[in-house]
Amino acid sequence: MYEMSGEPGRGEDRAGEQAAVAEVEPLIWFRQEPASRRPSHTRADIARAALEIADSEGFDSVSMRRVAERLGAGTMTLYHYVRNKDELITLMIDQVMAEVVVPAGELSDDWRTALTQIANRTRDAFAAHHWIFEPMGDGRPGPNGMRHFEQSLQAVAPLGLDRDQTFELIGQVDDYVFGYALREVQEREEHERGRPPEVLDFFKRELASGAYPLIDDFFGGDLDAGFDAVVDFLGRPGRFDRGLSRLLDGIEAEFSPK
Amino acid sequence: MYEMSGEPGRGEDRAGEQAAVAEVEPLIWFRQEPASRRPSHTRADIARAALEIADSEGFDSVSMRRVAERLGAGTMTLYHYVRNKDELITLMIDQVMAEVVVPAGELSDDWRTALTQIANRTRDAFAAHHWIFEPMGDGRPGPNGMRHFEQSLQAVAPLGLDRDQTFELIGQVDDYVFGYALREVQEREEHERGRPPEVLDFFKRELASGAYPLIDDFFGGDLDAGFDAVVDFLGRPGRFDRGLSRLLDGIEAEFSPK
DNA sequence: GTTGGCGTAGTACAGCGTACGAGGAACTTA
DNA sequence: TAAGTTCCTCGTACGCTGTACTACGCCAAC
Numbered sequence: 001m002y003e004m005s006g007e008p009g010r011g012e013d014r015a016g017e018q019a020a021v022a023e024v025e026p027l028i029w030f031r032q033e034p035a036s037r038r039p040s041h042t043r044a045d046i047a048r049a050a051l052e053i054a055d056s057e058g059f060d061s062v063s064m065r066r067v068a069e070r071l072g073a074g075t076m077t078l079y080h081y082v083r084n085k086d087e088l089i090t091l092m093i094d095q096v097m098a099e100v101v102v103p104a105g106e107l108s109d110d111w112r113t114a115l116t117q118i119a120n121r122t123r124d125a126f127a128a129h130h131w132i133f134e135p136m137g138d139g140r141p142g143p144n145g146m147r148h149f150e151q152s153l154q155a156v157a158p159l160g161l162d163r164d165q166t167f168e169l170i171g172q173v174d175d176y177v178f179g180y181a182l183r184e185v186q187e188r189e190e191h192e193r194g195r196p197p198e199v200l201d202f203f204k205r206e207l208a209s210g211a212y213p214l215i216d217d218f219f220g221g222d223l224d225a226g227f228d229a230v231v232d233f234l235g236r237p238g239r240f241d242r243g244l245s246r247l248l249d250g251i252e253a254e255f256s257p258k
Numbered sequence: 259m260y261e262m263s264g265e266p267g268r269g270e271d272r273a274g275e276q277a278a279v280a281e282v283e284p285l286i287w288f289r290q291e292p293a294s295r296r297p298s299h300t301r302a303d304i305a306r307a308a309l310e311i312a313d314s315e316g317f318d319s320v321s322m323r324r325v326a327e328r329l330g331a332g333t334m335t336l337y338h339y340v341r342n343k344d345e346l347i348t349l350m351i352d353q354v355m356a357e358v359v360v361p362a363g364e365l366s367d368d369w370r371t372a373l374t375q376i377a378n379r380t381r382d383a384f385a386a387h388h389w390i391f392e393p394m395g396d397g398r399p400g401p402n403g404m405r406h407f408e409q410s411l412q413a414v415a416p417l418g419l420d421r422d423q424t425f426e427l428i429g430q431v432d433d434y435v436f437g438y439a440l441r442e443v444q445e446r447e448e449h450e451r452g453r454p455p456e457v458l459d460f461f462k463r464e465l466a467s468g469a470y471p472l473i474d475d476f477f478g479g480d481l482d483a484g485f486d487a488v489v490d491f492l493g494r495p496g497r498f499d500r501g502l503s504r505l506l507d508g509i510e511a512e513f514s515p516k
Numbered sequence: 517g518t519t520g521g522c523g524t525a526g527t528a529c530a531g532c533g534t535a536c537g538a539g540g541a542a543c544t545t546a
Numbered sequence: 547t548a549a550g551t552t553c554c555t556c557g558t559a560c561g562c563t564g565t566a567c568t569a570c571g572c573c574a575a576c
Contacts, residue, residue, distance in 0.1 A: 146470060149473060183432065249507070
């Protein structure tokens with residue numbers, strides 16, 4: 001992710017040798033955190049501090065300096081617990097995934113209910129940690145991510161699908177959930193930024209051009225009131241569940257045609 | 259987005275005065291691009307150069323220096339066409355939205371077909387410009403974004419829904435499309451990075467713990483083969499359309515109960 | 517009591533966005 | 547044609563970033 005002074009110390013890879021096998025640097029999950037003497041912090045502490053900064057000030061505000069500062073430690077101290085910032089982010093993400101995992105025993109036996117449970121937890125966690133979409137997808141599987149996948153498999157197990165169908169089904173629900181959460185986060189950020197008057201001016205000018213008859217109709221003449229109505233609509237509950245329901249309806253109709 | 263030396267020249271806002279109204283800085287869409295003398299570049303040139311860098315090297319590689327360099331210009335020259343990097347990004351996004359807009363006259367009269375057309379264009383554009391999710395949602399409406407919304411309204415117009423229902427329907431399809439595109443981008447990036455052996459080691463160790471019986475079963479013993487099969491499955495076409503179909507099935511069942 | 521390694525602070529460096537303002541080019545006016 | 551004016555280009559500099567590196571103090575283990 002951050003390759004600022006690209007791959008230091010790697011040197012000129014000695015040709016021929018299958019060095020790649022030998023020089024694998026283990027993932028953070030393989031390396032015990034410092035505990036032999038008397039470490040002042042734990043990885044969990046560090047991850048929590050980073051989460052707090054990200055939650056309240058945004059992902060970009062998470063810097064090694066800021067995290068260390070919040071812990072009352074020197075910047076470089078963090079590098080004793082974590083190899084680089086990427087690993088810190090890995091910890092942060094796995095922490096969020098922990099919130100996505102449904103507590104043991106609570107997962108329903110009914111596939112629709114179970115998928116809905118997981119979906120709601122995912123949505124809530126992503127909404128609470130709105131920065132999650134920025135670093136995600138850089139390939140950092142963690143223990144809690146695996147637990148989440150295990151639960152997804154458990155949820156759809158009653159349907160008795162084959163592997164491809166299973167994967168497709170879970171993926172499609174994830175697609176909807178991710179998209180909803182992403183767009184919800186975007187909307188909320190936009191709402192928190194407030195609606196700058198320039199934007200409204202821009203809309204008005206564009207609409208005045210007559211090129212958008214349906215948008216014009218959609219907002220019903222009064223743009224300000226229309227915007228407010230849309231914002232109000234976005235804030236009303238149930239939208240997420242209704243969309244998920246429709247998707248699950250479509251899935252159910254396919255698997256159990258009446 | 260970039261507030262590095264925060265709000266220069268704004269000064270100590272003179273209390274009392276409703277200065278906020280007067281000091282609105284117009285959006286880029288309101289400001290003509292330089293054309294009076296003999297400008298060496300155009301906003302379109304600049305946006306294209308930035309797109310090319312982002313497409314091939316990633317969004318983080320787009321810097322004012324790099325864009326200027328690609329154009330054979332001095333860095334600060336860009337600031338004549340664009341007020342800051344945020345505006346450049348705004349141009350980039352609107353350029354992508356231009357690809358999302360269905361060419362005039364091609365939009366179907368059937369709502370399902372029309373929504374599918376739009377969805378496919380969106381997916382294709384987002385896949386081609388995989389960086390799009392990083393800057394999106396910072397509140398930058400543009401002309402092409404508006405055209406896209408107009409088309410979405412046009413697509414569902416035949417259903418004769420009220421405003422809330424219309425907005426909800428469009429939003430739900432967008433949720434799915436965004437989520438699919440986002441996850442597709444993430445998967446592709448992961449695939450391009452290759453599957454580092456440490457990740458496989460991690461999976462193996464976790465699975466060996468016995469805590470994930472369903473994942474174990476899912477991969478069927480041979481983790482390498484299982485991974486390959488999943489990657490192969492992800493690459494096969496039709497997955498997007500099948501998911502969209504299921505969602506539209508659910509929607510159709512709700513609006514036209516047989 | 518000694519010592520080796522852990523934890524820390526400080527420094528250095530490359531790259532970022534962009535404020536400032538000098539300088540040249542091109543059009544307008546006299 | 548000459549001067550004035552405006553547009554356009556871009557070198558320099560500043561404060562920010564992540565992080566590698568160095569030097570040093572402290573404390574647990576021998």
